[in-house]
Amino acid sequence: MTPELLPCPFCGAAAELQDxxxxxxxxxxxxxxxxxxxxxxxLxxxxxxxxxxRDEAWYAVACAWNTRA
Ligand SMILES: [Zn+2]
Known part of the structure; x- marks a missing residue:
């Protein structure tokens, strides 16, 4: 399960996972x-x-995106 991505902290637009x-x-x-x-x-x-x-990598980058300031 990949967490839902929060909007961009800089411009508020949507983020996407890239592979x-x-x-x-x-x-x-x-x-x-x-x-x-x-x-x-x-990653x-x-x-x-x-x-x-792949799921693990996606999960990790999604969490990192969602938790940064
Ligand atoms: Zn942005």
Whole structure:
């Protein structure tokens, strides 16, 4: 379960989770504002046979986004 994302602390626009291709088979999960491009914590992870690691990474970046000042 990924927590619902709070609006951007800078401009109040919606934030979204992004999951981009990274190096060497790794992926990078991050949370960013769709309007001003502010970014929260980034987290690299290596996709496993199931979606567990991805869900964990998403959860972590979503929590980090929601808890920053
Ligand atoms: Zn913003």
């Amino acid at each position: 981009v291709e990274w190096l060497f088979g790794r992926r990078r999960a991050l949370c960013a504002c769709v309007e001003c491009g502010a970014q929260g914590r980034e 690299d992870y290596r996709p496993g046979p199931d979606d567990g690691l």
